[in-house]
Amino acid sequence: xxxxxxxxxxxxxxxxxxxxxxxxxxxxxxxxxxxxxxxxxxxxxxxxxxxxxxxxxxxxxxxxxxxxxxxxxxxxxxxxxxxxxxxxxxxxxxxxxxxxxxxxxxxxxxxxxxxxxxxxxxxxxxxxxxxxxxxxxxxxxxxxxxxxxxxxxxxxxxxxxxxxxxxxxxxxxxxxxxxxxxxxxxxxxxxxxxxxxxxxxxxxxxxxxxxxxxxxxxxxxxxxxxxxxxxxxxxxxxxxxxxxxxxxxxxxxxxxxxxxxxxxxxxxxxxxxxxxxxxxxxxxxxxxxxxxxxxxxxxxxxxxxxxxxxxxxxxxxxxxxxxxxxxxxxxxxxxxxxxxxxxxxxxxxxxxxxxxxxxxxxxxxxxxxxxxxxxxx
Numbered sequence: 001x002x003x004x005x006x007x008x009x010x011x012x013x014x015x016x017x018x019x020x021x022x023x024x025x026x027x028x029x030x031x032x033x034x035x036x037x038x039x040x041x042x043x044x045x046x047x048x049x050x051x052x053x054x055x056x057x058x059x060x061x062x063x064x065x066x067x068x069x070x071x072x073x074x075x076x077x078x079x080x081x082x083x084x085x086x087x088x089x090x091x092x093x094x095x096x097x098x099x100x101x102x103x104x105x106x107x108x109x110x111x112x113x114x115x116x117x118x119x120x121x122x123x124x125x126x127x128x129x130x131x132x133x134x135x136x137x138x139x140x141x142x143x144x145x146x147x148x149x150x151x152x153x154x155x156x157x158x159x160x161x162x163x164x165x166x167x168x169x170x171x172x173x174x175x176x177x178x179x180x181x182x183x184x185x186x187x188x189x190x191x192x193x194x195x196x197x198x199x200x201x202x203x204x205x206x207x208x209x210x211x212x213x214x215x216x217x218x219x220x221x222x223x224x225x226x227x228x229x230x231x232x233x234x235x236x237x238x239x240x241x242x243x244x245x246x247x248x249x250x251x252x253x254x255x256x257x258x259x260x261x262x263x264x265x266x267x268x269x270x271x272x273x274x275x276x277x278x279x280x281x282x283x284x285x286x287x288x289x290x291x292x293x294x295x296x297x298x299x300x301x302x303x304x305x306x307x308x309x310x311x312x313x314x315x316x317x318x319x320x321x322x323x324x325x326x327x328x329x330x331x332x333x334x335x336x337x338x339x340x341x342x343x344x345x346x347x348x349x350x351x352x353x354x355x356x357x358x359x360x361x362x363x364x365x366x367x368x369x370x371x372x373x374x375x376x377x
Contacts, residue, residue: 001118004048004092005040005157006083009033009100010072012054016101017205021054023100027208028215035103035215037067040096042310042377043107044341045114048090051100052083065345077176081169088166095165096157097179101202104214105157107310107377112193113159122161123188125180126195127152154178155195164188220376222309224271226263231365238323238366241316241349242294242335247323251366254283258293260316260332260349261339263370265293268300271374272307294339301340304374312373313346319360319367325351 016022023033052072070086072079116124134146168186235250241260251257265277337344354361
């Protein structure tokens, strides 16, 4: 399954107050649109992000790397269709359609929608059951009550089989409350997944304060650092950051001695306050002898996710005289992106020498330093 996200951001949002449309207004140190886009950029299952913008905003918006924009329409339905048409060339098989004014969407909620699609649903959307009493009213007075049974409060992102929802929008005439209405008009069965009370839609001025409180409450950030060393010995290659590099000697260790991955593992475990790589994979245990180090790194990343954290960015420095790292740095970034599920634009691999000083200068081994930022999801 290849998944794209379409963020609808072409509206003018006058009910929210302020001199700018709500998506461009400040929120907890950033703009609303920046928070919303970032929520999906950190999702490893999302391959493409498209934003439908108002024509006046196309030139002014500087999209982050990997994010594309297209011109929206005069209505929400028109904007969604324009975004879907622009995404068709990507070959995506699934799409999540999300309102830019919902910047507090969680990774867990996104995962529930994607999970429903993976389980075979052609359409899935989050919602919350209505639990409050419902009244009718007029002129500031209650005029009656309404039955709340079977009523739901709809949210986004709403997920669909891409071909189905594109065909549904092409066939739909007029405005719609959301994309579920368009899907149902085309005969699609929509699965309801549990929504999230924090996934509010900014509509009125007080909503900014509530959204800021939610976002600041979730800004649990962890920083970890790792350091590792392996000596040279017999061999014809070295493993560095998941890439085999031909060399006249190999690195020695209980596993494959990938000094870069080991340092990164320690950085992640350290940020989680969960010890180091030796605690989780003791070298005294024979099953780890000769093990490929990506096994250790996948474990560290999975543990971070279990504890509610995603990777913000990775920075690794390799210290050695030989082999030269520059020609292999991009391959290393790609390997790290695949292993960790992190966007390659968030991964740095660089190298330095120790000016012929110390054990690395004498070419006795290679050292690595790693830093990682973990962000609560």
